[in-house]
Amino acid sequence: MSRRRQIYEGKAKILYEGPEPGTLVQYFKDDATAFNAQKKGQIAGKGVLNNRISEHIFKSLATIGVPTHFMRRLNMREQLIRQVEIVPIEVIVRNVAAGTLSKRLGIEEGTQLPRTIIEYCYKNDELGDPMVADEHIACFGWASQDEMNDIADMAIRINDFMCGMFSGIGIRLVDFKLEFGRLFDGDFSRIILADEISPDSCRLWDMKSNKKLDKDRFRQDLGDVAEAYQEIARRLGLLTNEDG
Amino acid sequence: MSRRRQIYEGKAKILYEGPEPGTLVQYFKDDATAFNAQKKGQIAGKGVLNNRISEHIFKSLATIGVPTHFMRRLNMREQLIRQVEIVPIEVIVRNVAAGTLSKRLGIEEGTQLPRTIIEYCYKNDELGDPMVADEHIACFGWASQDEMNDIADMAIRINDFMCGMFSGIGIRLVDFKLEFGRLFDGDFSRIILADEISPDSCRLWDMKSNKKLDKDRFRQDLGDVAEAYQEIARRLGLLTNEDG
Ligand SMILES: Nc1ncnc2c1ncn2[C@@H]1O[C@H](COP(=O)(O)OP(=O)(O)O)[C@@H](O)[C@H]1O
């Protein structure tokens, strides 16, 4: 890649101007943060693995008709994506109690939820990504009601698909975070899936041992962090041949 | 009142067994707490004023057809109420940004909200009454979807009425907290308004001076706390004649 303009550097990725208008290059770093960036570190090789894993999941979702920003992988750490206007809402889908749900509501980690829960958090690091309800989102115009309906529908479909995909490789999909964005087409826009889906943004537990195979190993200093990410890529069949 | 069995002692009120089955006596204390009971104190005469103010508002709401637990006032500090099974959800209605909304979402206190917001918190002191979404409420069975629909509808009607009532006496209804309960009738139950509505549970600002006339004076050590409660009772016409 020649010199490119950097658009944004986040906690885990860098966005560069893409080769054509309306495209971006998403570069995956090894940087890891937790607890609203109070804890910082590196996970060796994470960027390479997340690039591959996210590519795999986004491509799979496209096959069931979920529109995504993913265009193609460019190299080990980069993928070409469609530029969107990010909806400033983190969409959290939960099948099993863990993390902030367990802490906030006093529900033991690992408890199967009687129903899948979707939570929305306002994406704002300064405020610590506070949880909000549909009504706050409508009130402050962060997304329209139609957009929120589309987002909720897609989140459910993505959860159904990913539950199946991970159960097929012996992994329990505890919860995960999604981001969506507006893809403009003249005066109109539609909502598509953006950002990434990886062990950074999912809680993934081995079904037999309950071993955590995700960023909680970093958050909780459980060790073998890079190995957990590798294990996910391996089970997804992404480490067998480097098909570049 | 002769010796009665105490059912529950809370932060601001005591519940006693009522004279007939299905009734309770609600006794209003002068005790005040804030920040999940980390701050404790007394507001002289608060119990008497809140008993009168809550009576007035509940009776007024009954006239527009909002079903409530209120039966009649018994004396200065006590009222007879219908016993309900409390829905463990605090319903917060907000017209103007203040309190936790301002803090959590970084919106300046006093900002008029473009739309009224209803928030739900799980009533659990140990967990600090965490905010929840409709989905948590359904997931954990704290209330049914039908019940939540009834609650939201009533909350809007109560807000409409109270906005009018307070604007009539030069007061801005910033936000307030409601509790609802199930009144059983054989195998069936219906949702009615319970607990209290008073300067303990509302934010009330003088329209001209923006002076706070509610429990924030206690929370924020602004002084003249009892005087603020008196001012509300006075403007509502409740201090002119002691009509028992
Ligand atoms: N298709 C896209 N178009 C524009 N922005 C995107 C797209 N996909 C993801 N983003 C944004 O790019 C950033 C990715 O970098 P990341 O390190 O995750 O940042 P952050 O620290 O803000 O979470 C995020 O802010 C995300 O919202």
Ligand SMILES: Nc1ncnc2c1ncn2[C@@H]1O[C@H](COP(=O)(O)OP(=O)(O)O)[C@@H](O)[C@H]1O
């Ligand atoms: N009609 C009712 N029937 C049964 N319980 C009620 C009724 N109205 C209010 N309550 C409950 O009685 C208690 C009132 O006392 P309070 O001091 O406010 O308690 P708390 O500290 O739990 O908020 C509250 O827990 C409230 O939920």
Ligand SMILES: [Mg+2]
């Ligand atoms: Mg991110």
Ligand SMILES: [Mg+2]
């Ligand atoms: Mg109370």
